[in-house]
Amino acid sequence: MLLEVKSLDVCYQEKQVVFGALLHVQVGEFVALIGHNGAGKTTLLKAICGFLKPSNGEVIYKGKNITGLSPAVNVKEGLCFVQQEKSIFPNLSVLENLQLAAYAVEKTSGLNERLEKVYSLFPVLKDREKQLADTLSGGQQKQLAVGMAILMQPELLLLDEPTLGLSPNLVKDLGGVLEEISKMGTAILLVEQNVKMAISLAERVYVMRTGQIILEDTHAHMITRENLWDLF
Ligand SMILES: Nc1ncnc2c1ncn2[C@@H]1O[C@H](COP(=O)(O)OP(=O)(O)OP(=O)(O)O)[C@@H](O)[C@H]1O
Numbered sequence: 001m002l003l004e005v006k007s008l009d010v011c012y013q014e015k016q017v018v019f020g021a022l023l024h025v026q027v028g029e030f031v032a033l034i035g036h037n038g039a040g041k042t043t044l045l046k047a048i049c050g051f052l053k054p055s056n057g058e059v060i061y062k063g064k065n066i067t068g069l070s071p072a073v074n075v076k077e078g079l080c081f082v083q084q085e086k087s088i089f090p091n092l093s094v095l096e097n098l099q100l101a102a103y104a105v106e107k108t109s110g111l112n113e114r115l116e117k118v119y120s121l122f123p124v125l126k127d128r129e130k131q132l133a134d135t136l137s138g139g140q141q142k143q144l145a146v147g148m149a150i151l152m153q154p155e156l157l158l159l160d161e162p163t164l165g166l167s168p169n170l171v172k173d174l175g176g177v178l179e180e181i182s183k184m185g186t187a188i189l190l191v192e193q194n195v196k197m198a199i200s201l202a203e204r205v206y207v208m209r210t211g212q213i214i215l216e217d218t219h220a221h222m223i224t225r226e227n228l229w230d231l232f
C-alpha cells in the first residue's frame with residue numbers, strides 16, 4: 001500500500017471540515033476523489049501532504065507515519081501536490097520553473113530527457129520556454145504546473161482540479177497526459193469537478209460530501225451507476 005489515510009479529521013480554527021476521512025491508494029493506482037464545492041476535497045489533500053495539520057487520524061505513506069510532516073519533507077519522498085490555485089513561480093520563465101521543480105527534489109540526473117518528455121506532452125511550453133510564467137494564459141499555467149510535477153518524478157501525485165478553467169480540447173489533452181503519467185508508474189489521486197472525466201480515468205473513485213467520504217467504488221461499477229447524480 002502506498003498511501004493510507006486513517007480517520008482523518010481536519011479543522012480550520014474551531015470549525016471542523018473533514019470528518020474521519022478514510023482512503024487508500026495502491027502503488028501505481030489511479031484514484032479519483034469527487035464531490036461538490038466546499039465538500040472538503042482540497043482540505044483533505046492539504047492535510048495528506050502536510051500543508052494542514054489534521055486534528056485527528058493518521059497519514060501513512062510508504063509504511064511510514066507522515067502525519068504532520070511538512071510538504072518540503074514529503075516532496076523529497078515522492079509525494080507531490082499540484083494545488084488548485086497557482087503552484088508556479090510567476091516571476092521565473094517557463095524553463096526556470098521546470099528546472100526548479102527538478103532541483104527542489106534533487107533529481108537532476110536525466111533532467112534533459114524529462115524536460116523533452118514534458119515538452120512532448122505540452123508543446124506549448126516548449127514554444128514559450130523563455131516567457132515569464134506569470135504571462136502565460138490560465139490554461140498554459142495549469143499545463144506548466146503539471147509539467148513541473150512530472151519533472152519531480154513523484155511516486156504519488158495529488159492533483160487538485162487540474163482541468164479547472166481549461167477549454168474542452170485541453171481537458172481532453174490533459175486526460176491523455178494523466179493516463180500517460182499513470183502508465184509511467186506514478187500513482188495519482190485526482191480531485192475533479194469534471195466527474196465524467198475523473199470516472200473515465202480512475203480505477204477507483206471516492207465520493208465526498210460535506211466533509212465525509214460517503215462512497216468508494218470501482219471504475220466498472222461507477223460507469224454503470226444510474227443514481228450517480230443523486231450523490232451530489
Ligand atoms: N482557510 C480556510 N479557513 C476557513 N475555512 C476554510 C478555509 N479553506 C476552506 N475552508 C472551508 O472548508 C470547507 C471545505 O473547503 P475545501 O476547499 O476543502 O472544499 P473543496 O471540496 O475543495 O471545494 P471546491 O470544489 O470548491 O474546491 C468549505 O466550507 C470552506 O469554506
Ligand SMILES: [Mg+2]
Pocket residue numbers: 041042043084160
Ligand atoms: Mg477545492
